[in-house]
Amino acid sequence: MNRLARFAGFGSDDRGQVDRDDLATTQAAVADAGAEAGQAVDDPETLREPIIAALRQVHDPEIPVNIYDLGLIYKIDIAGNGDVDVDMTLTAPACPVAGLMPVMVKDAVKTVQGVGEVAVELVWDPPWSPDTMSDEAKLTLGMF
Template sequence: MTEDVKLDEQENAAPATEERTPSAIPQDELDRLTDDLIGALKTVYDPEIPVDIYELGLIYKIDVSDDRDVLIDMTLTAPGCPVAGEMPGWVEDAVRSVEGVGDVQVNLLFDPPWDPTRMSDEARVALNMY
């Protein structure tokens, strides 16, 4: 069983809406783990953009299994990003630093392609895109 944390258009973490068996992880612990995972993701930056990857909307999905293994689906601002080979490792390292996390897997996806509408309001302000 995994607990999905899907991200809505404003990049707020929210439990997935599909029906599933309740997680074996107590809800308060799952909430803490989710907050810590998001905090860790916010430490990772694209070197060319002064906004973290979470606020940029590069994180598509976070799955946490009952064993506390974490699966991240993410993208890049462009397939030809110069750090495409390195950024998944940075994300993996950041997520591994969260207390209580088991194995970590990061999948790099390009479908759907990233576009600026996925950025949070915080990212838009930082990039003067209002």
């Protein structure tokens, strides 16, 4: 394992797990909306940034970059009642965490106060490519 991967925590037992303590700030950001799960949200878009922050706590166990910056999240639809639909992909169809990753995404999104039901769909079109990665992710992986 290279030094960068160790520094980023690659290979540790808790990679891919959502640290609910780290999400306390995220939850506080939407607390002012006064929304409870399943109830109407004044402006569903107020949930977008906290949801993205929660998704940034989820890491692909094989790559030391969060799934949002890795470009695995294609769509986040937020309904007026706080229900959230997420379309995501994986870096490869034969990814060994294909069954686990959507569950990790659902669990992360559910930690955001004001979110109701969460549905995660695994999609393959368009196929993932390194072009979907954020500049920060490319820098972390030495692709610049």
